[in-house]
Amino acid sequence: MDFLQLAVKTGIYALMAGTLVFALGVVTLKNLFHAALSLAAVLIGTAALYLAFHAEFMAAVQILLYVGAVITVIIFAVMLTEHIAERSILQHNKQSLPALLGVLALLVLIGKVLLKTPWPVNPSTLDARVSVSDLGVALMGTYVFPFEVISILLIGALIGAVVIARKGSHP
């Protein structure tokens, strides 16, 4: 194990830790705008993690789609409803404590299971690189049906979103 590897390893762990911190920020920050920004940070962190997994295309999609599109939409929404998102208003409801306890219990439980499970590792795919063309072939071949379903869903959602948000449909 050379230094570089160690550095990379440390970097990844640091990345994960940072991402978790931002994630905490997402759910705790009072200002929704800030929360949205931390979400962006989380997403970027995740994208970086993808790079470490040699999933470059996924990283690109993550950045483009999530950070580029979704976050933008969210921020728009936040700004459109902004005057309510003031500091003075309570941003969390009264069930924080049970929720927290539940989540912790979940973490402990699943974590225990995760650690106990002997994860099978297939050495042949461990270092396999997935090229974009491989993805394309898989999408258009094996998974063409779900792909099409997703596209229909997208269209539907698009139309639906337009219809719902259209002014005048609700007086």
Add this chain to the structure above:
Amino acid sequence: MNLIPLSHILIFSLALFGIGIYGVLTRRNIIGILISIELILNAANINLIAFSQTTSLSPETGQVFALFVIAIAAITAAVGLAIVLALYRARKTVFADEVHLLKW
């Protein structure tokens, strides 16, 4: 990838997931809930990609499904936010606990 054991990554995604759940359960603002849902989806995505590298299935499977999840996340955001806007227009609120038509 071989640098970090799979279980660590799973722990990480689990933590992300837990945080997301916490957010969904506690955020009053519907937009906040939506954001938290994005966190959860992200955790799932990380798992998918991690598994795709290590299990015996062909490696692109996980990525393809991750792609689908991203698409669905986009849909959720679009429709969800549209609903939020409509709700805001109709009821002048974006807080989940102020929308309780189902209450006895």
Add this chain to the structure above:
Amino acid sequence: MSSHLLSWIVFTPLLGAFILLCVPKRAAHLIRWIALGTTALTAVLVCLAFPVFRASEPGFQLVERVMWIPQFGVQYLLGVDGISFPMIVLTALISLMACLGSLTHIRVKGGREKEYYFLFLLLETGMMGTFLALDLFLFYIFWEVVLVPMYFLIGIWGGPRKEYAAIKFFLYTLAGSLFMLLGILAVYFAAPTHTFDMTVLANVKFGLLFQKIVFLAFFLGFAIKVPIFPFHTWLPDAHVEAPTPISVILAGVLLKMGTYGFLRFSYPLFPEAAHWFQPAMGILAVIGIIYGGFIALAQTDFKKMVAYSSVSHMGFVLLGLAALNADGFRGALLQMFNHGTITGGLFLLVGVLYDRAHTRELNAFGGLGATMPVYAGILTFFSLASLGLPGLSGFVSEFLTLLGSYQYSKLITGLAAIGILLAAAYLLYMIHRVLLGNLNPKWAKLPDITALELSTLVPLMIFILGIGLYPKIILNYMIPTLDALLIAIKI
């Protein structure tokens, strides 16, 4: 196509119903034509069955058998024999007439024609399926399929108390069919090979106590449909409130489903119980005949009178069934067919009058024979057929029924003969009040029956006259099956 003829007969109306769904609401003309075309097509399909159906053979023909739910042994099993064949002919005929009758009636009633015809066609599928299903499970499904459209047809297009009548009809029949469902399940679990297949179950010997209990469960289901005294009170309300074409179907086909059930399921499955219940059924039949007749005599509402006369006439069917001999069965099955045509016609005639005068109060009429001579003639014709005038079909079936029951019990037959007398009384009294006497000036301008209305009645009249003059034409289809049934249930 002929290889799946029965399936075609059952599902053609459903197909038409789904085509209707795709037609825009405003295309009322198109909707009417599609509905009429579908019922006509079904009738044509039934006609196609005539050359294929071998009348001289007992047993099921044109059988279609597909495993449907293998886990429970449920099959899609259709078949036709001498009992069900007349019934599907009747169903096709009455549906076609009722559809023709709907053309003007529903338009007058204020539209929603698309929904109406959709439900109408659904109803036809249910009726056809009920008469053709040989699998108990399938039978039950079709039986319930009939119920739902009927509920809406009465509840939406009915008269002033339509909701009450529809709910009453629905609950009554549902209660009955629940008992029937219990009976079906009991049979299923009691049979050595768990099956719903009629053809298999008919050969199974059940214990006497079990037979009695399950027979009673089936009896409740069927008795409410027939209806047998004292389960008849849904009938007048449903009939009076339902729109004319639906009354026609109700009287013409739905009531037959009950008595058909006896012949198809109760008797072959539980022969010993059938013999055990024979006196009870005979007595109930006579009570129905006399009771219905007396009440019909007291009616002042035209439709209610016809409805109660149905109770009386269906009593004859039950009487024939209770006789448990060849003549009784023939009379009963023939009476089922005849009652369908005759009472169907009477309801159509009530509708004709109601569409013009907007009242059904018998005492409000009088002397219509002078202003509506054709209508008067046809009304007299149907009334005479209903009261059993020889030469018309009602006589043949009543005669056979009485002949059968006479061999069973003289007392019961003698009492049932009072019913004939009552039929003459209430029908003639009705004619007297509607057609004869002084003309009420209010009705002086009523137009006579139209060609469209005539077209719904004339085919029925042909059947009534044809069967009355030469009953062999239809009895030939029934006799082999009924005789075989009689041998099978002999103990």
Add this chain to the structure above:
Amino acid sequence: MVTADWIYLVPLFPLMAFVANLLWGARFLKNKAAWVSIAASVAACAVALPICVKVFGGARFSNEFVWLTIGSGTLRFGYLVDPLSASLLSMVTIVGTLIQIYAAGYMAGDPRFSRFFAYVSLFMFAMLTLTIANNFILFFMAWEIMGLCSYLLIGFYFEKTSAAKAGFKAFLTTRVGDVGFLIGMLTLFVTLGTLDFSEINSLLTGTSQARLGMNTGLLAMSALCIFCGTIGKSAQFPLHVWLPDAMEGPTPVSALIHAATMVAAGVFLIARSFVIFMAVPGTMPVVTTIGCVTAFMAAFIALTQTDIKRILAYSTISQLGYMVTALGMQGLGAGTFHLITHAFFKALLFLAAGSVIHGTHVQDIRQMGGLFKKMPHTALTFIIASLALAGVPPLSGFWSKDEILLTAFASGHSLVFWTLLLTAFMTAFYMFRLVFMTFFGKARDPKVHAHESPALMTLPLWALAVGAILLGIPGSPMTHHWFQRFLAHAIHHPEYHPSTFVMTCSVVAAISGIALAGIIYLKNIHRAEAIAKTFRPLYQLSFNKFYFDEIYSRYIIRPFNAVGAIFFKFDVSIIDGAVNGAGTGSLWIGAVKNWIDQHIVDGLVNFMGTFTRLLNSIVKRLQTGFVQNYLLIAFLSFLVFIIWELKLI
């Protein structure tokens, strides 16, 4: 050449006329409708009479085809032309044709002219079918269709409430008898296994009778039930009430249906099923009694009636009673003979009375008088017929009535004999009361302007008069009772030698009746009132027709309607009420139900309600309406589930 199978055409001709008149009568045929019907009748005559002549020569025809399968056997329809049906067939075709010709004149100008002839043709079809029917079912079918025609024709002027009611009454009353007839047929079928006349004949006569010894009870029942049919159709006591009311119909109908043919069909029915009655002799007295009572009662009522047609109607009932009595005393020949002769002179009487009504437009004999000069043809034929009915020799009525009296006398039924003789006296009296009040004396009502009827109507009168005069010959002692012996081919029944005593009695009764009528009504009309006052109770009884209508209406019709109403009430309030759970029941059931409802049912229901609400108040706390709250619960439940499932604790 006419073969026997052509006889199928006999009823078919009128049927075709019926269809033609019904479908095209009102629009195309109009006044020609009568000629369609008459042509059909004439054609039926042309076919039937040659065949009848062959039968009179000794031939006998039958043929059949399968109509219906019953049980193990079959019902075969066909024709049977034996002496009995041949004599009736010839009578019906001839009288029917003549009456239709008359009706063409009588009904001229009626708005429903074609309808009338359609009905009459249908009736002819049914009557002819009945005469040649070879079994009871076909007989019954024709029988019922006749009843229908009778109903339709009585109510022909249905705008008149009384006419409509009369039709209703006629149909329903005869239906009572018909139901008996139907049960009789069923019994017969169950007993003998056949309904074919010839088969019944061969079963019940000859050697096989011994085998049926054990069935006499059922056989007697079937005979009596079949006799119910006669009682209804031939208007015998106690179901005679419909016939007088049936006079509401047009007069030709009264002549055809209610005098000559249909009502005689009841007598024909007994003659047809004579072997059954013979097989169980115990039934015969019943028949005799009913017939005798009817004959006397109807004649007694006829004494005081004032409506010309009603007098004739009661006279018809009385004469039918005669025939039934004859048959009850095993006098098949005598009864049938009187049936034939009576058909002619009674049809003639009705037609002549119709002519009178046509000419004067009144029916009450008190408004008539002195019509002889104004309508001589009518009056002459009427008097001829009256003489025949009264039993004055040598007219036909004398011979046939004498036969019946002879049967009664010779067979030892002396009470019956004297009753019938008294009836004969009364018959002569009321007939000539009618004749004298109508045709002689002075015109009593100045408003009545009488005129003779057209030739179309008077010609049939004369034709029938010829029959009324001459038809007695075949059955008279002069021809050695040819007719009776001809009929006896079929069935053996006792024969009696003519007795001078009986003839003398009969003639004396007729002459004295006529003379008494002449004394009272020809000379001094006021004497009648004086007599009526003297015998007031009897007069009232006769005038009010023994109060039959009132009794029936009070003790039968009203209870029937009441039962209907009560049942309906029962249905609505109790059966339906029980179903609906609504307290619309009659009082005590309602009260009981009410109590149960309030204290037990309602208590239970209310308890259920309270209990549910209690639970609800707890459970509803869970329903906060906050999505996230639900989510939290779901999440925690999920956790618990995982813990449980993984057995982590």
